[in-house]
Amino acid sequence: QVTLRESGPALVKPTQTLTLTCTFSGFSLSTPGLCVTWIRQPPGKALEWLARIDWDDNKYFRTSLKTRLTISKDTSKNQVVLTVTNMDPVDTATYFCARSKVTTGYYFDYWGQGAQVTVSS
Amino acid sequence: QSALTQPASVSGSPGQSITISCTGTSSDVGSYNLVSWYQQHPGKAPKLIIYEVTKRPSGVSNRFSGSKSGNTASLTISGLLAEDEADYYCCSYAISGIWMFGGGTKVTVL
Numbered sequence: 001q002v003t004l005r006e007s008g009p010a011l012v013k014p015t016q017t018l019t020l021t022c023t024f025s026g027f028s029l030s031t032p033g034l035c036v037t038w039i040r041q042p043p044g045k046a047l048e049w050l051a052r053i054d055w056d057d058n059k060y061f062r063t064s065l066k067t068r069l070t071i072s073k074d075t076s077k078n079q080v081v082l083t084v085t086n087m088d089p090v091d092t093a094t095y096f097c098a099r100s101k102v103t104t105g106y107y108f109d110y111w112g113q114g115a116q117v118t119v120s121s
Numbered sequence: 122q123s124a125l126t127q128p129a130s131v132s133g134s135p136g137q138s139i140t141i142s143c144t145g146t147s148s149d150v151g152s153y154n155l156v157s158w159y160q161q162h163p164g165k166a167p168k169l170i171i172y173e174v175t176k177r178p179s180g181v182s183n184r185f186s187g188s189k190s191g192n193t194a195s196l197t198i199s200g201l202l203a204e205d206e207a208d209y210y211c212c213s214y215a216i217s218g219i220w221m222f223g224g225g226t227k228v229t230v231l
Contacts, residue, residue, distance in 0.1 A: 037220070046124060047159075047167065047210050049220040060218040096166060106214040107157035107172035114166055 002026035004036075004097050006115035013121050018084040020115060022097030029055055029075050033103035036080040038071070040093040041114075048093075053080055054102055089119045125150065125211055125223035132229040138199040141226045143211030144192060149221045151192040155214035158187060158196045161225075162207045171196060198228070206230045 008020035022036060029036060038050040051071045052060045061069045070083040080097060095115050098108035126144040133139040143150065143158075150156055156174045159167035169178055171187040174194060184199045194213070198205055211223040 039222075046225040047212075047222040049212075049222060052218070052220075058218075062219065105172055106153075106155040106220075107169055107212070108159070108167070109169055109172075109178070111166040111168075 002099065002110045004099060004110055004112035006095060006097050006112045008095075008115050008117065010116060011118050011120065012087050014088055014119060016087050018082075018087050018091070018117060020082045020084075020095055020097075020117075022080040022082070022112060024078050024080070024097075024099070026110075027099065029053075029073050029078070029080070031055055033101050035100050035102045036073070037098050037100055037108065038080075038082045039096045039098060039108075040091075041096070042090070042093040045093075047096075050095075051082060052100075052102075087119045091117070092119045093117060123221075125213060125221050127209075127211060127223035127226045129224070130227045130229065132231055133198075133201045134231045135201055135203065137201050138197060139201060139228065141196045141198075141209055141211075141228070143194040143196070143213075143223050145194075145213055145221065146192055149213040149215035150189065150194055152216060153214050154189065156187065156189060156194040157212045158185075159210045159212065160205075160207050161210065167210060201230055203230050 004024040035054040037052045053071045068085045073080045098111045154174045158171035161167040174189045175187045186197045209226045
């Protein structure tokens, strides 16, 4: 059974760095063809793809946020970490992690329940 | 990276069919048969309902179907039920290894 769970602070101040952890089970990120992706959703707005890390450690980022995003994985702990620097109130959103296959399909078949993050002083 | 274009809202009566369009470009929808659709109820995580343009995951009702022509993909919900009232998002894999989501469509069952 595949599960993912996001964890991190619910509240961050402007200019701070946000660190979110996606802890998953039921699959290994050392399996060829798998990746974990971060997606966010501001309140009342659409989903927005942020970043991806592949089984072979290849990384991809949303162009508009590329300078502020970092993604890493710890295969032994089944975790993927996303950091977002210089947080702003417009970054207030629910942040989801999701699994995908990147040799076939390219769809998000399993999602975490989401972590709500508010940026406010 | 502009979002894929979806209508903001679509409505229909129970039993009717509705279609949601999703327009992209030759760099995303038009380049790959890798369009997926997600259903999201309020306060919940999105759920995959269509992948690779036309395929349904196990357990998803056959009332949901997908298609694509050129740079536009479509999701059709037939035999509309009250439980189909939700937000729907299209998504396409794009050149350079990223994904693009649509702006979302709110489906209302009248």
